[in-house]
Amino acid sequence: MMNADNNLVNYLLHLADTTLILSQRNSEWCGHGPVLEQDIALTNIALDLLGQSRNFYQYAAIVSGNNHTEDTLAYLRTEREYKNLLLTEQPNGDWAQTILRQYLFSQFQYLYFEQLQYSADTQIAAITAKALKEIKYHVRWSSEWVIRLGDGTEESKVRMNAAIITLWPYTGEMFMPASYEQTIAFRGIGYDCSELKEIWQQKVKTIFEEATLIVPEKVFMQTGGKNGTHTENMGYILTELQYVQRAYPNCEW
Amino acid sequence: MQDEIKNITAILETVSDPEIPVLSVTDMGIIREVKMNGDSVEVIITPTYTGCPAMDMIAMNIRLALIEKGYRNVIITSVLSPAWTTDWMTESGKQKLKAYGIAPPQTPSGIPSDGTIACPQCHSTNTRCISEFGSTACKALYQCNDCKEPFDYFKCH
Known part of the structure; x- marks a missing residue:
């Protein structure tokens, strides 16, 4: 048997899991959005993310070579095998969050x-x-909403500030590479995410300033998602996501 | 061989997009290449939007159309690169979209500013974007400020 390129598989799973879990979270809003247009916007974003995750899973299945398919990777792994960013598994909370x-x-x-x-x-x-073309729209849509809520009513600002306090501790992980990421970056396949910290902060600061919100300083950062240590939310997400395949193995739509 | 490929291309022009039935897969610009190898036909397609659920159906419809015309060995290959762009949509495809009530994508591709997309009903450019996300992944929702008609705009990509 050929030795699979484990670092590459882990890296692809990290990219796939991150987009899958955020897609799953966003689709929880389906039918519950504050107005129809925004419900549709969020589910459209969920669909884009799902498409990206399918591409990564399909490729991971080929690289891993272990009779895996995109479906076995998405539906039949356990919590500790998921490598998504902790940020993506955080609950929907309110619209601001x-x-x-x-x-x-x-x-x-x-x-x-x-x-x-x-x-x-x-x-x-x-x-x-290909995904970049879609993400451009996601950035524009979500940043406009951050500004609208931050610089909106007293209530929307309170909620936005609460969301910042809740979510900010999960942002640090994005810029701390796991060991498989470092290896992959070194090979020119990935990219050292720590290099993006400053420019990301700058971009966020610009939007927050327009939204009259303040970027938190010196916050303890949670980590672990990239290596399979998740927050307590993850089990609940997987229960719902995997239920049908676990209850009726190999069933097809 | 060239005649055979021409023949296949003509068949592909009859395969419509399931979400926007006035457009054929060739109008959409998703057919990248047609190859013949003995009696097998390979059609190379590229997905429009990453998560577009119509892609599986499009691949199946291409296969069925070719089998119906006597091609037994049909291979559909999907390639991601170079990434599909609305710039590949044919001029006749854009006219068909407009007649169907969907504002065609602007060229060159990019996110448009308000007041640049023409209403497919009254042709006024006094229009505004209601939502950058519409009924399918490829559309945004607009409204005409003059005739008040809401309409879909096929997003640039």
Whole structure:
């Protein structure tokens, strides 16, 4: 048997899991959005993220070679095997928390995929170059909402500030590479995410200033998602996500 | 061989997009190449939007259309790079979209500012974006300030 490139598999799973879990979270809003247009916007974003995750899972299945398919990778792994960013698994909370989670992530994802489109791995380059076109819309939509809520009513500002306090501790992880990420970055396939910290902070600061919000300083940062140590939310997400495949193995739509 | 490929291309022009039935897959610009190898046909397509659920159906419809015309060995290959862009949509495709009531994508691609997209009903450019996300992944929701008609705009990509 050929030895699979484990670092590459882990890296692809990290990219796939992150987009899958955020997609899953956003789709929880389906039918519950504050107005129809925004419900549709959020579920459209969920669909884009799902498409990205499918591309990464399909590629991970090929690289891992272990009779895996995109479905076995998405539906049949356990919590500790998921490598998504902790930020993406945080609960939807209220509209402010959902919006802020999307903005903080999309702003990072845009900068990150801008680099990955030049990956030495042509498949990663192709997936991310294509995804960038969609992420551009996600950044624009979510940043407009951050401004609208932050610089909105007294109530919306209170909620936005509460969302910042809740979510900010999960942003640090985006810029702390796991060991497989470092290896992959060194090979020219990935990109050193720590390099993006400053520019991300700058972009967020610009939007926050327009939204009359304040960027927190010196916050303890939670980590672990990239290596499979998750917050207590993860088990509940997987229970719902995997239920059908666990209850009726191999069932097809 | 060239005639055969022409023949296949003509068949592909009859395969419509399931979400926007006035457009064929060739109008959409998702057919990248047609190859013949003995009696097998390979159609290379590229997805429009990453998560577009119509892509699986499009691949199946292409296969069915070719099988119906007597091609037995049909391979559909999907490639991601270079990434699909609305710039590949044909001019006739854009006219068909407009007649169907969907404002066609602007060229060159990019996010448009208000007051630049023409209403497909009354042609006024006094229009505004209601939501950058519409009924499908490829559309945004607009409204005309003059005739008041809401309409879909096919997003640039």
